[in-house]
Amino acid sequence: MRMSIEFSTRVARAWDGARACENAQMRAAPLVLPASLVTALRAARSVAVLTGAGVSAESGVPTFRDAQQGLWAQFDPRELATPSAFARNPKRVWDWYAMRRDMVARVAPNPAHFALAELERRVPDFLLATQNVDGLHRRAGSVRVVELHGNITRVRCSAEGTVVAQWREPADALPPRCPACGAYLRPDVVWFEEMLPADALAAAEDAARRCDVLLVAGTSAEVYPAAALPELAQRAGALVVEVNPNETPLSADAGHVLRGPAGVVLPALVAAAFPG
Numbered sequence: 135m136r137m138s139i140e141f142s143t144r145v146a147r148a149w150d151g152a153r154a155c156e157n158a159q160m161r162a163a164p165l166v167l168p169a170s171l172v173t174a175l176r177a178a179r180s181v182a183v184l185t186g187a188g189v190s191a192e193s194g195v196p197t198f199r200d201a202q203q204g205l206w207a208q209f210d211p212r213e214l215a216t217p218s219a220f221a222r223n224p225k226r227v228w229d230w231y232a233m234r235r236d237m238v239a240r241v242a243p244n245p246a247h248f249a250l251a252e253l254e255r256r257v258p259d260f261l262l263a264t265q266n267v268d269g270l271h272r273r274a275g276s277v278r279v280v281e282l283h284g285n286i287t288r289v290r291c292s293a294e295g296t297v298v299a300q301w302r303e304p305a306d307a308l309p310p311r312c313p314a315c316g317a318y319l320r321p322d323v324v325w326f327e328e329m330l331p332a333d334a335l336a337a338a339e340d341a342a343r344r345c346d347v348l349l350v351a352g353t354s355a356e357v358y359p360a361a362a363l364p365e366l367a368q369r370a371g372a373l374v375v376e377v378n379p380n381e382t383p384l385s386a387d388a389g390h391v392l393r394g395p396a397g398v399v400l401p402a403l404v405a406a407a408f409p410g
């Protein structure tokens with residue numbers, strides 16, 4: 135119980151930080167959309183999108199690496215998001231994810247999610263590859279979505295990988311057990327040092343290779359293999375567009391960089407390319 139209170143307070147602080155950050159970004163400089171970008175997006179037959187935590191920031195979900203309000207500013211990822219952390223202290227890891235699962239259930243998609251769902255309806259060939267585990271893209275109406283890092287709302291057996299629909303929180307200081315084999319249950323997310331779901335990654339790589347335009351929104355572009363998708367697309371001839379209020383390792387190589395919050399930039403871009 136003490137652990138839950140600790141997580142509750144500190145994650146709530148990150149949530150508040152995400153909202154403060156959102157408010158500050160909303161007051162950012164006016165957005166300029168290059169005409170060549172609008173034309174390219176309108177003409178594109180195939181569009182791929184890579185999203186990261188920044189796309190959910192305006193829903194109030196904390197990012198990972200933002201200096202003040204990111205989760206990794208308050209929590210050590212090696213203690214919470216690795217298989218060895220779960221092996222060392224399964225209850226601590228379980229509690230952290232349970233807290234975040236509760237928080238995610240209480241937020242809603244923002245204009246960035248809705249703009250990407252609208253873009254999907256306008257483009258013949260489309261794929262949205264997200265690193266986010268919050269499920270907000272589907273809740274906004276996106277259909278052609280692959281979740282590269284899993285989904286925090288699901289739970290699976292840590293031994294067999296079977297997704298378990300229902301579980302009861304045990305009274306003791308351990309995570310719940312798999313009803314079939316008795317191993318601990320764990321969140322159905324991808325931790326560091328774990329492989330990404332092969333079908334999701336293959337679909338994202340295919341989309342990156344064949345797209346005309348790749349939008350990269352709200353990611354620090356630091357975590358591989360997702361961070362390799364922009365280069366894959368660029369080598370195959372795609373126009374790569376970064377949407378991010380801050381500089382990332384991708385910024386120097388992107389064809390266009392739109393500096394601003396995704397909840398402002400993406401609706402404006404989609405409306406400019408597909409008016410009416």
Ligand code: BJW
Binds near residue numbers: 156198199356
């Ligand atoms: C806004 C905004 C607004 C703010 N609008 N934008 C050495 C040892 C072991 C492994 C490695 C190693 N070196 C490299 C690796 C590989 C490792 C890796 O890449 N590490 C790097 C950190 C160096 N990768 C892996 O381990 C992956 N697996 C793998 O490679 O398997 C093969 C392998 C096996 C064994 C050994 C080695 C390799 C798995 C990666 C799994 C990542 N998992 C997490 C946690 C998921 C579960 C959870 O939620 O807890 O995924 S970590 C975290 O980072 C999460 C995210 O999906 C991911 C990416 O973060 P993201 O989305 O980019 O968020 P931020 O916070 O970084 O950035 C937010 C951005 O938004 C910022 O740029 C802001 O400016 C911006 N922003 N507000 C738009 N309003």
